[in-house]
Structures are given as C-alpha cells and as structure tokens.
Amino acid sequence: MTMDKKLIRKIRRNMNLEEMTSLCSGKTAWETMNYPQYGIESVVMADGPHGLRVEELECALGMPEAKPATCFPPAVLTACSWDAALLEKIGATIAIEARAEGVDLILGPGINIKRSPLCGRNFEYFSEDPLLSGTLGKHFILGAKNQNVGTTIKHFLANNQETHRMTVNEKIDERALREIYLKGFEIAIKESQPMAVMCSYNSVNGKFLSQNSYFLTKILREEWGFEGIVISDWGAVYDRVKGVAAGLDLEMPGNGGINNEKIFDRIKEGRLKITTLNAMVERLIDFSFKAKENRRQHEEIPVINVKKHHEIAKMAAAESMVLLKNEDKTLPINQEKIKELAIIGCMAFDPRYQGSGSSKINPYRIDDAYDRIKELAEPDIQILPHQGYVHEELIEQACLGEEAIELATKSDMALMFLGLPDRYESEGYDRTNLNLPENQIELIHKICEVQPNTVVILSNGGVVDMSWADKPKAIVEMFLGGQAGGGAIADLLFGKANFCGKLTETIPMKLEDTPSYINFPGIQDEVIYGESIFVGYRYYDYTKKEVRYPFGFGLSYTSFHYEGLENQDLCFDTNNSFEVKCRVTNTGDRDGKEILQLYTGKKNTKITRPLRELRHFKKVFIPAGKSVEVSFEISQEDFNYYNPSTQKWEHEGGIHEIYIGSSSQDLPVVFEVSLPDNTWSPLTQYSYLSDFERSARGRVIIKILLSGFEEAMGQNLDANDAFFMAMLKGSPLRKLVEFSNGIFSEESIEKILYLVNKNASLEGLTFEDLIAVKEKKKGWINSFFSRNDDQTIGINSKVRDIVNNEDAMKILRNYFEADAFDSEYLQIAIRMGVCFDKAQKLLPDDFFSDEMLALIDLDFKNLAKKK
Numbered sequence: 001m002t003m004d005k006k007l008i009r010k011i012r013r014n015m016n017l018e019e020m021t022s023l024c025s026g027k028t029a030w031e032t033m034n035y036p037q038y039g040i041e042s043v044v045m046a047d048g049p050h051g052l053r054v055e056e057l058e059c060a061l062g063m064p065e066a067k068p069a070t071c072f073p074p075a076v077l078t079a080c081s082w083d084a085a086l087l088e089k090i091g092a093t094i095a096i097e098a099r100a101e102g103v104d105l106i107l108g109p110g111i112n113i114k115r116s117p118l119c120g121r122n123f124e125y126f127s128e129d130p131l132l133s134g135t136l137g138k139h140f141i142l143g144a145k146n147q148n149v150g151t152t153i154k155h156f157l158a159n160n161q162e163t164h165r166m167t168v169n170e171k172i173d174e175r176a177l178r179e180i181y182l183k184g185f186e187i188a189i190k191e192s193q194p195m196a197v198m199c200s201y202n203s204v205n206g207k208f209l210s211q212n213s214y215f216l217t218k219i220l221r222e223e224w225g226f227e228g229i230v231i232s233d234w235g236a237v238y239d240r241v242k243g244v245a246a247g248l249d250l251e252m253p254g255n256g257g258i259n260n261e262k263i264f265d266r267i268k269e270g271r272l273k274i275t276t277l278n279a280m281v282e283r284l285i286d287f288s289f290k291a292k293e294n295r296r297q298h299e300e301i302p303v304i305n306v307k308k309h310h311e312i313a314k315m316a317a318a319e320s321m322v323l324l325k326n327e328d329k330t331l332p333i334n335q336e337k338i339k340e341l342a343i344i345g346c347m348a349f350d351p352r353y354q355g356s357g358s359s360k361i362n363p364y365r366i367d368d369a370y371d372r373i374k375e376l377a378e379p380d381i382q383i384l385p386h387q388g389y390v391h392e393e394l395i396e397q398a399c400l401g402e403e404a405i406e407l408a409t410k411s412d413m414a415l416m417f418l419g420l421p422d423r424y425e426s427e428g429y430d431r432t433n434l435n436l437p438e439n440q441i442e443l444i445h446k447i448c449e450v451q452p453n454t455v456v457i458l459s460n461g462g463v464v465d466m467s468w469a470d471k472p473k474a475i476v477e478m479f480l481g482g483q484a485g486g487g488a489i490a491d492l493l494f495g496k497a498n499f500c501g502k503l504t505e506t507i508p509m510k511l512e513d514t515p516s517y518i519n520f521p522g523i524q525d526e527v528i529y530g531e532s533i534f535v536g537y538r539y540y541d542y543t544k545k546e547v548r549y550p551f552g553f554g555l556s557y558t559s560f561h562y563e564g565l566e567n568q569d570l571c572f573d574t575n576n577s578f579e580v581k582c583r584v585t586n587t588g589d590r591d592g593k594e595i596l597q598l599y600t601g602k603k604n605t606k607i608t609r610p611l612r613e614l615r616h617f618k619k620v621f622i623p624a625g626k627s628v629e630v631s632f633e634i635s636q637e638d639f640n641y642y643n644p645s646t647q648k649w650e651h652e653g654g655i656h657e658i659y660i661g662s663s664s665q666d667l668p669v670v671f672e673v674s675l676p677d678n679t680w681s682p683l684t685q686y687s688y689l690s691d692f693e694r695s696a697r698g699r700v701i702i703k704i705l706l707s708g709f710e711e712a713m714g715q716n717l718d719a720n721d722a723f724f725m726a727m728l729k730g731s732p733l734r735k736l737v738e739f740s741n742g743i744f745s746e747e748s749i750e751k752i753l754y755l756v757n758k759n760a761s762l763e764g765l766t767f768e769d770l771i772a773v774k775e776k777k778k779g780w781i782n783s784f785f786s787r788n789d790d791q792t793i794g795i796n797s798k799v800r801d802i803v804n805n806e807d808a809m810k811i812l813r814n815y816f817e818a819d820a821f822d823s824e825y826l827q828i829a830i831r832m833g834v835c836f837d838k839a840q841k842l843l844p845d846d847f848f849s850d851e852m853l854a855l856i857d858l859d860f861k862n863l864a865k866k867k
Contacts, residue, residue, distance in 0.1 A: 003284075003289045011038045012281050018223045020277060021263045023284045024244065027252035029234075030055070032288065033254075043291040045152075045252075049108030050074045050090075050354065050482065051361035052097045060440050062180055069097055071354055071363035073317050073482035075110065075136075077128035080479070080501035080554070081320040082595045083619050084139040084615055086574025091151070093312050098149045100302045100639035103290040105150040105195060108359075111184045114462075115160040115535055116520040120430045123355035123480055125459030126334035127504035128536030128551065130180055131614050134187025140193040148294040153188055155233055157181060157215055159200035162430045163521035169203040169348040170522075170586050172529040175388030177204075178642035178649075179533050185387060186224055195228045195290060199248060201236045210236050216247035229287045229829030234358075241266045245273075249280050249287075256798070292483035305541040314367075314484035319593075322493060323555040324507075325475040330413075330453055332495030332557060335380045343370055344388040344404045344447065345417035345440075345457075352419055352459045353485050357427025363483035369457075372490035384411055389439045391421040401443055408451040415493070415536050416447060416472070419459030434465040434511045444468045457489060463507045466548050477503070495557065500593035500619070502554030502663065506537050506547050507534050512568075537664040538610035552614075558588030558624065562661060564669040565629065570658075571673075577635040582660050582669045584630060587620040595619045598632050599659040600639055602652060607640050612659055612667070634658065639675060646681050653677025682757045683733070685749050690729035692756060700762050701755060701770070716848060745772035792864045795837040795857045799829040802836055811859045815852055 012020070019035060027033045027042060034042040046051035052069040072090050081087075091109075098106055109537040110124040111133040114428050119125075119126065126133040141151045158170050172181060176538035189197065197220065199209040209215060210232050220226045229249040237243055237251045238719055251259060253610045266272035323331070333341070354361060360381045376384050388404040408414040418440045425431055435441070448454045448471035455474040458464065459481065469475060476499075491497045508514050515531035522528065534542055537551035565581045572578055584594055596619075599612035615638040622628050661667030683691055683698070689705075692698030709728075733752065736744040748771055755762060793801065793808045802808045803826070812821075820826070825847075829839040840853045 003286045003293075003462060008282050008285045008289070011040070011285055012278060013282070014038065017264060017267060018571065020230040020281045021267075022259040023124045023281055024240075024249070024263055025251040025257065025260055029253035031254075032250065032284070034288075038285075039292075040285055040288045041292050043104045043150075043288055044102055045105040045107055046098065046101070046103045047108070047358050048094055048098065048103075048106035049110050049359050050078070051359075051363070052093075052094055052101060052103065052106070053359065053361055054101045054103060059864045066360075067101065067362050068362050069101075070094075070304075070306070070313055071361035071366075071483040072131075072313045073320060074123045074354055074359070074480045075126045075460065076123040076355075077133065077479040077481060077485075077501075079136055079319045079320070079378035079504040080322050081316065081619070082132070082502060082504070082617055083319055084135060086140040086316055086319055087136045088143035088146075089312060090316055091140035092147050093143075093309055095144035095149035096302050097149035097304055097309070098144075099147065099298055100304050102301075103149070104294060105152060106144055107152045107154065107198065107766075109137045109140045109151065110154050111188060112155055112159045113181055113184065115529070116151075116514060116516045117432045117434060117463045117505065117508070117511075118520060119158075119462065120162040120356070120425050121357065121427050121559065122505075123425065124357075124359055124427075126184075126508065127797055129504065129614050130183035130208060131187065132504055132617070134184035135617075137184065137188040138192040139568045141188060142192045144278075145192070145194075148297040150291065150294065152196040152198045152231060153185065153194045154198035154218070155200035156185055156197050156230075157200060157209055158204055159202060159233075161521045161527070162426075164202040164525055165428075167203075167285050167525045168522060169206055169526050170529060171276055171526065172204055173532055174644040174647075175642050176529055176532045176535075178568075178644075180535050181217065189220070189224050189226050193227060195287065196231045196250075197226065197228065197825060198231050198233055199236060201233055201239060208236075208238050209241050210248050211246045213246040219441040221247065229283050243273055245276055247280075249283050278729055291401045310365065310484050313482045314488050317478070317481045317485045318492060319490035320501040321481070321489060321499065322501040322503055322553075323474070323492075323557075324477055324549055324553070325469065325472070326555055327473045329410055330455060330473040331476075331491055333377075333381075334414040334415065335377070335494075338381055338453075340382045340384060341373075341377060342384045342386065342408045342411035342414040342451070343417070344386050344391060344408060344414055344443070345375060347386070347419050347459050348373075348417035348457075349387070350413070351481065351486050352422060353418075353481050353483060355426060355461045355480060356422055359427070361483075366483050367486035368691060369486040370489045371490050373415070375492070376490055376496070387438075388416070388443055391423075391437070401446065402438070404443065405450055406445050408447045410452070411451065412454040413455065414447055414451045416444065416454060417459070418444070420461065425461045427866055431462065434463065436464055441468060444471055446835060447579075448472055455493070457493075463505060465510060466507060467510070469548060498557045498590055498592045499554065500556060500595070502552050502595050503549055504551070505663075506540055506551045507549040508540070509546055509548050513540075513545055518577065533610065538613065541611045541664065547665075550663050552595070552666040553666075554595070554663075556588075556590075556592045556594070558586055558590040558592040560592070560594045560622070560662065561585045562668045564660070568671070570671060572636065575635075578673075579631050579633055580658055580660070581629055581631045583627050584622060585627040586624050589624050591621070591623050593619055593621050594662065596660060597663065597667075599664065600634075600656060601659065602639075602654065602656045602670075604654065605639055605652060607652060612657075612664065614664070628837060632660075632672075636675070636852040648681075651675055683753060685753065686732045688730060688732055693729075695756070697756050697762065698738050700765070701752060704765055704767055704770065708771070711767070740771075743771050748772045794860050794864070795840075795853060796835050799826065799834060799836055799839055807863055808860065811856065811863065815856060 022033050030045050031042040034040055054067045055064040056067045063509045074322045108168050114125055114128040126136050144151045174664040216230050230247055231250045232252055234253055241262050244263055256669050267274055349368055351368050377383055384407050386404045386407050389400055456472045457478055459478055461480050492499055515534050519530045540547050563583050570578055586592055598616040600615050601612040607681045616632045618630055620628055620630055639656050640649040643650045655672050655674055658671040660669040661669035692702045752770055791803050825843055840848050
C-alpha cells in the first residue's frame with residue numbers, strides 16, 4: 001500500500017517544529033499523537049503475539065486487567081505445527097478481534113532465536129532455527145495484513161535473554177548475526193513488509209539497538225528495503241537524539257514529551273540535522289495514513305464469533321502438540337482394553353495454557369483436559385481423578401503423592417499432567433535450570449513403578465530436562481496449549497485426531513550440553529555469543545553430541561516411508577534453481593500428516609559451518625496406505641554462508657548434499673549436486689597466497705612463484721618441504737617483500753595483483769617477471785620466513801636450519817658418514833620441522849648416541865663463541 005508521498009511531504013512542510021517533534025513519541029501508553037487539522041489520526045496498538053491484550057482497567061501494581069480475547073497457543077506450540085497456513089489463519093483471526101476493539105497495530109509476532117532453553121520468554125518465540133522462525137512469522141504478518149491490520153515484528157535484535165535485558169551488551173560476530181540472528185527478521189520483513197519493527201532493549205557489540213544506525217538504517221532500510229516505522233520496545237530508549245539519528249522513529253510509551261524537547265533543542269542548536277527529522281516525520285505521517293486506510297477498508301466493526309475462534313485455537317493446538325514417545329502403541333487409548341483410567345496432576349484440572357508478562361491474555365473461556373477426557377471416556381471407562389501435587393512446594397504433599405500412587409495402582413492406565421508452574425518462566429527473568437519441580441519428578445518415578453501404562457503430558461513454555469524419559473510408556477509435549485488446549489490434548493489421546501507436530505527446538509540430554517551453557521546469561525552486563533553460528537541442532541550435529549529428542553522430531557499414530565525419485569536433473573536452470581522430488585508413503589492404517597524437512601550440507605567443506613542446515617519444509621496430508629510426491633525448488637541461496645571478509649553471501653564450489661527426511665537426524669533421502677565456484681573476489685596485498693588457488697589465474701601465478709622457489713632451493717617443494725609450503729600459503733602476499741630480502745618489492749606485489757585480478761595475458765610469464773631484483777641474492781630463500789639471519793645454531797635448532805648453515809654442516813661432517821645426509825631420517829626431520837636434539841631421540845643409538853649429541857653440542861657452542 002503506497003501513500004501519496006507528495007501529500008505527506010506537503011503536510012510535513014506545513015507543520016511547525018514542535019508539532020513535528022511531538023510525533024516522535026506516543027500520546028499515551030498505546031496510542032500515537034494525532035493532529036486532526038493535518039488529517040493525522042492516532043494509531044492504536046495492543047499486545048498480540050498469541051491473542052489480543054487490550055488493557056481495560058488501571059491497577060496499582062502489576063499488569064492492568066485486559067478485555068476478554070481468544071487466547072491462541074503461544075508461538076512455542078504453534079511453531080511445532082510447521083504449518084504456514086495455520087499461522088496465517090491465527091494472524092487473521094487475531095486481526096479480526098483487533099478490528100473489533102479498534103486496534104490498528106498488533107505488537108507481534110516475536111521471532112527471536114531460542115539461543116538457550118533457559119530464556120524466560122522462549123514461549124513467545126518460534127524456534128532455534130531462523131528459517132522456520134522467519135517463515136512462520138512472515139505468514140502471521142500476511143494473515144493480519146489480509147484483514148487490513150498492521151503487525152509489529154519483534155524484538156529486533158537478539159533479545160535472547162531476560163537477565164539484564166535492558167542493559168546487557170551482546171558480543172556477536174558478524175557471521176552469527178547474518179546467518180542466525182538477523183536471518184529470521186530478513187525473511188519476514190522482505191517477504192511480508194510489516195507496518196512496524198520493534199527494536200529491543202539490549203546492546204549489540206557495544207551500542208543499544210535503539211540508537212544503532214547499522215541495524216536500524218543500513219541493514220533494515222538500505223539493505224532490506226523496509227518501508228515501515230521502527231518503534232521502541234516499551235522503555236527501550238536511552239538517548240533519544242541518538243535514536244533519531246540512527247533511525248528510531250517512534251518512542252513508546254508516551255512520556256509527556258520529555259525526549260521530544262531534547263530533539264527540538266538539538267535541531268535548534270544545529271546539532272541534529274533537520275533533514276533527518278523530516279524523513280522520520282514523513283514516515284510517521286505515512287504510518288498514520290496506512291492505519292486510517294486500513295480502517296476505511298473495514299468501516300463496519302466485526303462481531304467476534306467467540307465459538308468459531310475457540311475452534312480455531314483448538315485446531316492450532318491439535319496440529320502442534322508433539323508425541324515424543326509411544327512404546328507398545330500405548331496411545332491412542334484403547335477403550336476396549338482400558339476400563340479404569342487414572343488422571344493425575346493438577347494441570348489436568350487447572351491448565352497452564354500461556355506464559356506470563358506483557359502477552360498474557362484474558363481468555364473468553366478455558367478448556368481443561370479432565371472435562372473433555374471424561375466426556376470421551378464415559379460410560380466405557382471409569383475415570384479416577386487425583387490432584388497428585390500442588391505447585392506450592394512449601395506445602396506438605398506426601399499424602400497427595402501416596403493417594404495418587406494408590407489410585408494409579410488400581411487403574412489400567414495413568415495419565416500424568418505435569419509441567420512448569422507459572423512462576424518458573426516469564427518475561428522479565430530467566431530460568432536457572434531445566435528441571436520439573438522435585439515433587440513432580442518423584443511422582444513420575446513412583447507411579448511408573450506401580451503402573452507400567454503411564455503417559456506423561458507436559459505443559460511448559462520452554463523445554464525441560466527429561467532424565468526420567470525411560471520410565472513412562474508414552475510422553476506428550478503439549479507446551480502451552482492456549483485456551484482450547486485441554487480439549488485438543490484429550491482428542492489426541494483418544495485418537496479423535498492424529499499427532500502431527502514436531503519439535504522446533506532440540507531437547508538436550510542435560511543443560512550442560514547446550515551450546516550457550518558457559519556463556520549464558522553472561523557476566524553482569526555483558527554476554528559473549530561464543531558458540532557463534534552453532535545454535536541448536538547446528539551445534540549438536542557438528543559436535544556429535546547425543547540429544548534426548550532432535551530438532552524436527554515428532555511421532556504419529558501412523559508411519560511414513562521416504563524414497564528419493566531417480567533420474568532427476570539436478571542442474572541449475574536459467575533462474576539459478578532446480579527441483580528435487582521425493583515420495584512419501586503412509587505405511588500405517590491411519591490417515592496422517594507428515595512434515596518433510598529439507599537440509600543442505602557439504603561433507604568436504606573448507607569453511608567452518610554446520611553439517612546440515614534447514615532450507616525448506618512442507619506439511620502434507622497422506623491417507624493410510626497412500627503415497628504422495630513432494631517437490632522442493634532449490635536455489636543457489638540454499639547453499640550459502642556469509643563471508644565476513646567480503647561482507648557477502650557466498651557458496652563453495654564442489655559437491656553439496658541435499659537431505660530430506662522427518663527430523664534433523666533422520667534424513668533417509670540424499671541427493672548430490674555440483675555447484676560452480678563463482679565466489680572469486682579481487683585479491684589484495686593482504687590476501688593469503690593460499691587464496692590464489694581459488695581461481696585459474698591465481699593457480700598459474702602460484703605455480704610460477706613455486707618454480708622460482710624450487711630453483712633457489714634446488715628441490716621439489718611439494719614432495720620435500722611440507723613446512724615451507726604450509727608457511728608459504730599461510731602468509732599474506734604483502735609479506736613477500738620482507739621475507740625475500742628485497743627480491744620482491746611493493747611494485748612486484750602491485751604487478752602480481754594486477755595479473756591475478758585482471759584479464760591480462762599470462763602466457764610466457766616467468767618468475768623473473770614477478771620479482772624486482774633479477775640478480776639472485778645469496779641465502780634469500782633460507783631466510784624467507786625469518787629476519788634473524790645471525791641466529792645462533794645449537795642442538796635445539798631445527799634440522800632444516802642446521803643443514804642450511806655451512807659452518808654447522810662442517811661440524812656434522814666430522815661425526816657422520818656422507819651417506820647419512822642422504823638418509824630418509826634426515827629428510828623426514830626436515831619436513832617435520834623437528835629440532836636437532838629431538839631428532840636424535842628418534843634415531844637408533846648406534847646411529848646417533850647421546851655421547852655424540854653432547855660432543856656436537858660443545859662444538860656448536862664453540863662456534864657461537866667465535867662468531
């Protein structure tokens with residue numbers, strides 16, 4: 001939607017400076033400033049990642065009460081659907097409720113990466129993978145946009161912990177930023193263009209996001225083409241004037257214009273460019289006009305169909321819950337075999353369905369699992385309910401546990417509803433461990449001892465330690481189910497619906513195995529992202545570390561078989577893409593949905609990179625006994641990594657693998673594809689000599705250089721001096737000047753760079769053409785990597801240095817026969833770069849004794865005295 005830029009500019013020119021600066025912060029906590037005389041109306045906002053939170057009543061302490069709204073499952077669960085269409089449906093439904101409440105801008109979705117499972121706000125985020133996060137966020141935005149309601153993608157950038165979140169400085173390398181923490185935002189912003197981007201509280205590499213021009217302007221606007229406004233997280237502004245210069249358009253919440261006066265004063269003083277403010281004001285006017293146009297598209301206020309929206313919330317929960325374990329096909333519950341069913345755990349009756357903090361919804365209704373289970377079970381199954389535990393750990397609970405165990409003993413199956421109490425995880429603080437409460441863990445062990453058919457159903461906003469996973473027969477991870485989660489889990493347990501959710505974050509064996517363990521949450525106000533790009537499954541796969549349940553894992557009541565389709569032309573077409581296909585067969589007796597995951601990798605990579613990275617995914621419905629063919633369009637971007645040296649996305653040439661399967665560790669279909677090496681960048685004087693081997697012209701010049709070195713040394717370098725070759729290729733081109741005692745000059749370097757980077761003819765090029773001095777200087781090759789030509793020779797000197805010193809060789813000839821200097825022992829010592837005394841220990845005593853070494857040492861010392 002493009003507004004009239006000329007009109008916007010005209011309005012801005014008619015505004016005085018005070019009016020312009022007043023637009024730069026909110027009018028209230030949830031509204032922007034309005035100027036009816038200019039046609040500028042307030043934009044109304046509300047929290048809304050998984051439902052609308054419109055504040056209704058002020059309260060003295062804590063969060064104000066909110067109007068009723070549909071509470072959908074938070075992102076921690078809906079992400080496990082891997083279903084773009086579902087997220088679009090959720091976004092559209094929340095947008096309908098927003099229109100009904102007069103809300104123009106939803107403050108969501110949140111797509112921050114789950115760097116650590118301890119982050120207290122992980123329930124609001126989708127995944128540890130940026131592609132999945134960005135794709136699902138994009139479709140949420142598109143769903144709301146289809147209903148003409150704006151969205152705010154957040155929290156830009158790297159809001160990956162709650163500890164010291166307002167001041168923490170996160171040190172993140174450029175490659176990790178590009179490949180992990182920026183990537184999800186890039187996908188969603190480029191492909192859906194939300195109305196707003198919310199900047200986070202934290203600093204990245206020493207600068208607060210709210211005043212960081214590199215992220216807010218260079219990347220967000222100049223690189224990605226973002227056209228909306230940048231809004232602060234509530235209270236994330238530190239220096240408002242620096243924020244204006246960096247590209248922060250709107251400060252929220254309103255604060256009585258305190259910071260607006262600073263902007264006004266700096267403009268008057270000439271310390272802030274008026275052109276910067278002009279551009280910002282025009283974006284804010286455009287923002288208001290877009291909201292007004294959205295309202296015009298739907299002038300009639302919708303009536304919320306509470307029942308319909310509840311059913312959508314239930315569908316979202318059922319499509320997303322993950323079956324982690326199902327030994328002996330314990331589930332679904334067989335109503336012919338199970339006659340007495342124990343339901344244990346207070347979460348069955350009083351469910352935990354959302355997280356705490358700014359996104360907390362006041363739901364229209366709440367379904368608990370117990371009521372729906374009872375409805376499905378009776379009259380065939382007798383229900384034996386028991387609370388089992390209470391969340392207040394200070395209360396004596398021994399009798400509760402004993403009663404629950406007795407009940408489980410009498411039953412044919414026990415359903416244990418467990419999880420993290422509300423206070424364990426929230427916006428504002430992080431967890432310190434992954435454990436369930438001790439009383440719940442103890443109850444798992446005791447009930448599983450007396451009841452072999454035990455099913456554990458978990459409610460939690462972040463993954464938990466499952467050291468007890470071998471005890472129950474079945475485990476269901478329902479995360480936070482939203483207001484209809486209780487009905488959804490009951491339908492799944494009884495087989496009224498089939499499980500099809502899969503994990504979007506790895507469940508580790510223990511907290512200490514997680515990639516950020518030693519660097520989370522950092523020291524006071526600083527945290528180092530030492531794991532770099534190796535977040536989540538990227539780390540576990542690369543280090544071959546065992547996990548409890550891998551990324552992308554999830555069971556079904558049916559089974560699927562994968563097979564690759566042969567005779568596919570895996571060559572890039574004119575659009576730099578090609579198609580890969582595979583066939584998936586439902587080999588079970590129930591209809592089901594499967595989530596196909598496609599990863600790419602390279603086995604013989606020269607780049608430190610993950611073994612595999614998620615590039616595409618699709619969720620497909622497959623009837624029992626039927627097969628479907630699924631295709632993916634692959635582009636060269638699917639093989640890219642970010643090169644911080646060239647500041648570009650690049651790919652390696654050579655053979656790459658394409659993997660397709662059901663999780664990051666179950667990938668039965670493998671294809672190979674060859675990519676050309678087209679990542680050559682012009683070399684500089686600081687490029688390494690090994691970089692020359694990446695192009696045909698570079699390889700020619702390296703060959704000519706080596707021929708000159710071989711002539712000077714009188715030997716074949718490849719075969720006889722691995723050390724020399726390693727040092728040569730590991731040196732910057734510029735170092736040839738110093739290392740060669742002037743054989744190479746600055747002019748020589750410039751000539752070499754011209755020849756390798758341009759198209760000049762290399763025919764007939766010789767070593768003499770590349771050097772500055774045609775006369776060979778005596779001994780220059782011996783000091784190629786050392787400026788210390790007068791270094792004293794001793795028995796602790798390297799063998800290669802001794803054999804290149806004539807005075808030292810005269811001494812050695814007094815001790816060894818002539819054929820000793822042609823022996824394989826000596827050549828090995830030279831190639832390995834070992835010291836003379838160490839070489840002696842490797843040789844037979846009759847060839848080189850300790851007494852001989854002592855005499856040679858004395859002669860070397862006398863030689864040094866003479867010098």
